[in-house]
Amino acid sequence: MRRGEAEGRGTAVARAREAVRWDVRSAGRAARAAWRGPGRERDLVVQSLKAAAAALLAWLLAQVWLGDPMALMAPWVALVLVQATVYSSIVQGVRQFAAICVGALVASGAQAVTGDTTGALALSVPVLVLLSNWPRFGDQGIYAATTAVFTIATGTVSAAAVGHRLGQAALGAVIGIAVNAFVLPPVHLRDVRENLAALARESGDVLHSLAGDLREGEWDAQTAAGWVQASARLQDRLEALRSARGWSRESLRLTSGILRSLHRAPTEALPPPEEDQRFSRVAGHLTALTRGLAVAADEERTPAAPDTAVLRCYAELLELLGDGCRADADRLTGSGERADPLLDERTEAVMRELHERLQEGLREHAGRDAARAAVLGTLLLQAENLWAELDGGGQGR
Numbered sequence: 254m255r256r257g258e259a260e261g262r263g264t265a266v267a268r269a270r271e272a273v274r275w276d277v278r279s280a281g282r283a284a285r286a287a288w289r290g291p292g293r294e295r296d297l298v299v300q301s302l303k304a305a306a307a308a309l310l311a312w313l314l315a316q317v318w319l320g321d322p323m324a325l326m327a328p329w330v331a332l333v334l335v336q337a338t339v340y341s342s343i344v345q346g347v348r349q350f351a352a353i354c355v356g357a358l359v360a361s362g363a364q365a366v367t368g369d370t371t372g373a374l375a376l377s378v379p380v381l382v383l384l385s386n387w388p389r390f391g392d393q394g395i396y397a398a399t400t401a402v403f404t405i406a407t408g409t410v411s412a413a414a415v416g417h418r419l420g421q422a423a424l425g426a427v428i429g430i431a432v433n434a435f436v437l438p439p440v441h442l443r444d445v446r447e448n449l450a451a452l453a454r455e456s457g458d459v460l461h462s463l464a465g466d467l468r469e470g471e472w473d474a475q476t477a478a479g480w481v482q483a484s485a486r487l488q489d490r491l492e493a494l495r496s497a498r499g500w501s502r503e504s505l506r507l508t509s510g511i512l513r514s515l516h517r518a519p520t521e522a523l524p525p526p527e528e529d530q531r532f533s534r535v536a537g538h539l540t541a542l543t544r545g546l547a548v549a550a551d552e553e554r555t556p557a558a559p560d561t562a563v564l565r566c567y568a569e570l571l572e573l574l575g576d577g578c579r580a581d582a583d584r585l586t587g588s589g590e591r592a593d594p595l596l597d598e599r600t601e602a603v604m605r606e607l608h609e610r611l612q613e614g615l616r617e618h619a620g621r622d623a624a625r626a627a628v629l630g631t632l633l634l635q636a637e638n639l640w641a642e643l644d645g646g647g648q649g650r
Contacts, residue, residue: 305332306436307429312324326353327424331428335429337500339433355397356399360405444501449524454579458575464572467564477543483543484536490536494529542636570636
């Protein structure tokens with residue numbers, strides 16, 4: 254038993270060490286990425302430095318220059334209001350200031366009623382914690398309770414003290430919002446392009462994986478289940494793209510004109526929302542395609558897979574469609590070479606030839622085996638849908 258416990262502790266220590274190593278390597282990669290050039294990591298560094306600068310500036314104004322003995326509130330509020338977008342800073346600032354006002358006023362009232370620090374805390378904090386869940390406060394409601402605790406614990410609950418705290422909160426809010434708005438205002442455009450390119454590239458990877466397995470002819474229900482999981486992961490990437498698009502729209506609010514020029518954000522480089530919709534449909538067709546193959550691979554189901562020769566032809570078509578997805582990804586990131594019109598024409602001709610051969614195979618299957626013909630027809634339909642989405646999709650980018 255002791256030996257087993259020792260082995261268990263050894264395993265836990267090894268896992269802890271590995272976790273620490275992984276964290277250290279991740280931190281190192283993030284630091285190198287921030288040093289190399291623009292990206293999420295550098296954006297995070299900039300926002301962190303802006304928040305620290307806003308807190309320091311608020312402290313200097315409140316404590317050093319204005320000589321306010323209760324200057325804690327100003328840097329606190331300034332620090333937390335350097336949000337991911339200017340719009341978010343303003344919304345959160347209004348909510349937080351409202352929560353601080355409520356907390357200070359309720360704390361003052363509780364102190365006046367009870368005349369005792371413990372009694373005031375017992376009377377006000379439960380009510381304010383409950384009130385912090387009010388949706389109007391968003392995630393800033395908890396500041397009502399924390400403000401009450403600070404107010405009562407410091408013993409400064411007079412009208413003048415409450416006025417000082419509210420004034421400091423307003424000062425901190427103005428400084429935090431101003432720093433966020435005028436010092437490299439955050440404009441999130443890069444994530445949209447990166448997530449859209451990743452969605453296109455991963456779609457191409459799924460198509461190439463499908464083509465490779467179908468060409469070899471050795472695939473079963475387990476292989477098909479892997480395809481379904483791979484296509485399902487595209488939905489996660491699609492959700493990330495939708496989130497990035499939302500952040501992009503919000504970051505462009507209230508940052509027009511001079512503010513956007515301060516950041517020098519390339520707003521014209523943002524891919525249009527139609528691209529999101531296009532690759533959302535591509536992901537949907539891929540999901541339907543992999544599910545159709547999973548049904549054909551299930552021995553307990555009636556439909557059967559088409560003949561090997563036809564599947565190989567189908568694999569060639571999928572591979573070319575995957576090449577199209579990867580080409581779109583390269584164009585979105587700017588890493589692809591300019592398309593060769595002659596090469597595009599040859600690729601289009603090959604795809605049309607493959608499509609004709611598949612249609613001929615479908616007619617042959619229909620005359621011999623209705624179940625196989627149904628499966629092939631479903632697969633061919635999804636390939637045609639993918640082709641329609643990818644054909645000419647790069648126009649206007």
